[in-house]
Structures are given as C-alpha cells and as structure tokens.
Amino acid sequence: MGEILGVGLSHYPGLGVKDETMAAALMKTLKDPGLPDEYKNPENWPPQMRAEWGTDNGKTAAAKHRTDLLEQFKKARAAIDEFKPDFVLIWGDDQYENFKEDCIPAFCVLAYEKHEAQPFKHMGFLGTNVWGDPEDKVFSYQGHKAAGKYLASSLIEQGFDVAYAYKPLHHGLGHAFLNAAMYMDYDRKAGWNYPILPIQINDYGRRVIAQKGGLPDLSKPVAEGDLDPPSPMPWRCFDLGAATARAFKNSPWRVALVASSSWSHAFLTAKNHWIYPDVEADKRLSDALAAGDYQVWRDTTLESIEESGQQELMNWFPLAGAMDELGRKPDEHALIQTYIFNSSKCFAIFRP
Ligand SMILES: [Fe+2]
Numbered sequence: 001m002g003e004i005l006g007v008g009l010s011h012y013p014g015l016g017v018k019d020e021t022m023a024a025a026l027m028k029t030l031k032d033p034g035l036p037d038e039y040k041n042p043e044n045w046p047p048q049m050r051a052e053w054g055t056d057n058g059k060t061a062a063a064k065h066r067t068d069l070l071e072q073f074k075k076a077r078a079a080i081d082e083f084k085p086d087f088v089l090i091w092g093d094d095q096y097e098n099f100k101e102d103c104i105p106a107f108c109v110l111a112y113e114k115h116e117a118q119p120f121k122h123m124g125f126l127g128t129n130v131w132g133d134p135e136d137k138v139f140s141y142q143g144h145k146a147a148g149k150y151l152a153s154s155l156i157e158q159g160f161d162v163a164y165a166y167k168p169l170h171h172g173l174g175h176a177f178l179n180a181a182m183y184m185d186y187d188r189k190a191g192w193n194y195p196i197l198p199i200q201i202n203d204y205g206r207r208v209i210a211q212k213g214g215l216p217d218l219s220k221p222v223a224e225g226d227l228d229p230p231s232p233m234p235w236r237c238f239d240l241g242a243a244t245a246r247a248f249k250n251s252p253w254r255v256a257l258v259a260s261s262s263w264s265h266a267f268l269t270a271k272n273h274w275i276y277p278d279v280e281a282d283k284r285l286s287d288a289l290a291a292g293d294y295q296v297w298r299d300t301t302l303e304s305i306e307e308s309g310q311q312e313l314m315n316w317f318p319l320a321g322a323m324d325e326l327g328r329k330p331d332e333h334a335l336i337q338t339y340i341f342n343s344s345k346c347f348a349i350f351r352p
Pocket of ligand 1: 011093095176261312
C-alpha cells in the first residue's frame, strides 16, 4: 500500500529576485500605456495596497513578504523530509514554456528520466536573481519515469485520457515545478534530492497562446475571437486529483503530492484593473479548504476562476480532490494576502 503526503505551496517568481524588484509585475503594469491614468495614482488604490506600497515602492513590504513566505516553505520542506517520499509529484501550469502552438495538452504527465533547467536565462522584467547565480546556471533534478508511466496508465484506465511525455518539447522544466524545488532549498543548505514527477495542467486556457501565459499588453487587448479554447474544468482537475490519490494508494511508493501556484493573480484580474488580485475570492476558497469543505471547491466554475484571475489555482484543485478522496483536512494552513505582490499565496500540509 502506498502512503501519501499532501502539500500546497507557491512558485511566486518574485521570491527569486531582490526586494527592490519584488513588485516588478505591478511596476510593469503601472507603466503600461493602456492602463487608465486613474489607476496609476496610489490615491485611487485600496488602503491596504497604499500601505504596502509605502514610500519606497514596496521595498519594505517585500522584505516582510519574503520572510512570511520562507517560513511556510521551510514548513513544507520539513514535512516532506519527515515523510521521506520516494518522489515528489508536482501539479503545475505551463506558461507558454514547454507547450506552445504545436501542442497544448489539457494534462500531461512529464515522465522524464531527469529534468534540467536554466531559469535565470528567462528572467525578463524581473531582473537579476537573489542568489547572485550566473545567468547560465543549470539546475538538474532526477525524474521518475516508472511512476509517471504507472500514473498515466492508471489515470487512462480510470477514464482520464491524459497525455504523457518522456522528454521535453520546448523547455526543460517550467517554473511552476522548478521554483517549487528551488524555494524548498532556498538557503541552499540541504540541496534537493527527491525525484520530481511534474504533471502539467493547462491553467492558462483561453490565454495560454493568446497572451503567452503572462502579463497582458493593455494597449493591445486580446480580442474575444483570438482567445484560445478553455482550460480543463475545475471539477475535472478535482476529480483527476482524486483518481491520482486512488492510483498511488495502490502503489508501492511513498508519494508527496504537491500543488504549486499562487492564487488570484493581479495581472489576470480585469475587474481590479490588473493591479491587485481578488483577495476576497481567495479568502472564500481558503476558508473552505481549511474547513475541509471540498464541495465548495468542486462546485467552483471556470467562469468564476477566470473572473477572479485564479487560473493558476487550477493546480490546487487536484490536491483538494486527492485530500477529499483520502478524507483529510489540512493539518497546517496559511493564506498570505497582498495587494502589491501580484498574488495571494496559500500554503497547506495534509499529513498521512
Ligand atoms: Fe505560474
């Protein structure tokens, strides 16, 4: 019989850069000529957002945000070390990294032998990395092909026709997976020796190619007709997680199931003019998770996910489905809310 640990965390790119540039996504949006002038003026922002921005463009708030996030990453890492998994499965999105115009699977089991990535070659507007690593630094992690083949087989047999791959297409390892491992070894002391089994979910759906899974260009909004087909439905991601838990319960392995994403993203939240996330919507789902009220999750519509800029939260639906299947509530849970650092970040640990 297999054993399962559940963990939810963030892969927030801002944690990989210095305090001065942690609010880089907001700074970029504020410079967008397509953003109406009234939203560029902090006087028109919510009071909590103004307070975080302060008098130093969020630098002081960034140091606190980093401390709060790292405390949670340390807890997640400790839970994984204590559990001693054979491998770590990570549900993550692909933001026009490995999957592009030639193929966008709804779900893909990345059953590689090994993973290699050079994340600092693609920093873009985020600037330089906080570790002072050279741009061409290579990160290498072991994969788990046997577990990937086993999972793809079991999911297909259970009626989930997932894609699978034995090697990357365009990109070694997307940041949803890589950052999760990097941030659980943030101080570079213990290293990261657990094999990783990444499961890609097409979270960005209608905007995965149309917006290249990133910040919008507000002066050139994507026309309705240019949007891509949608992501898989939240309930389907939830059910996929439940099927994954069933698969690994009947396996020989100790498996850590990790959901990797921040929640509502400012740059996807049109109703907040793309400058701050939907903190209320995140709070509702976070409260339901803490209470183990998974029906609230399964009943969540894709429409409400898109309206609240919660596309990346789709990585957490399989975790919620898996924990529902196992009859577990979180043993530890934290929601770290912010207005200026793009997204709320939730963390959760579900011990066996
Ligand atoms: Fe992401």
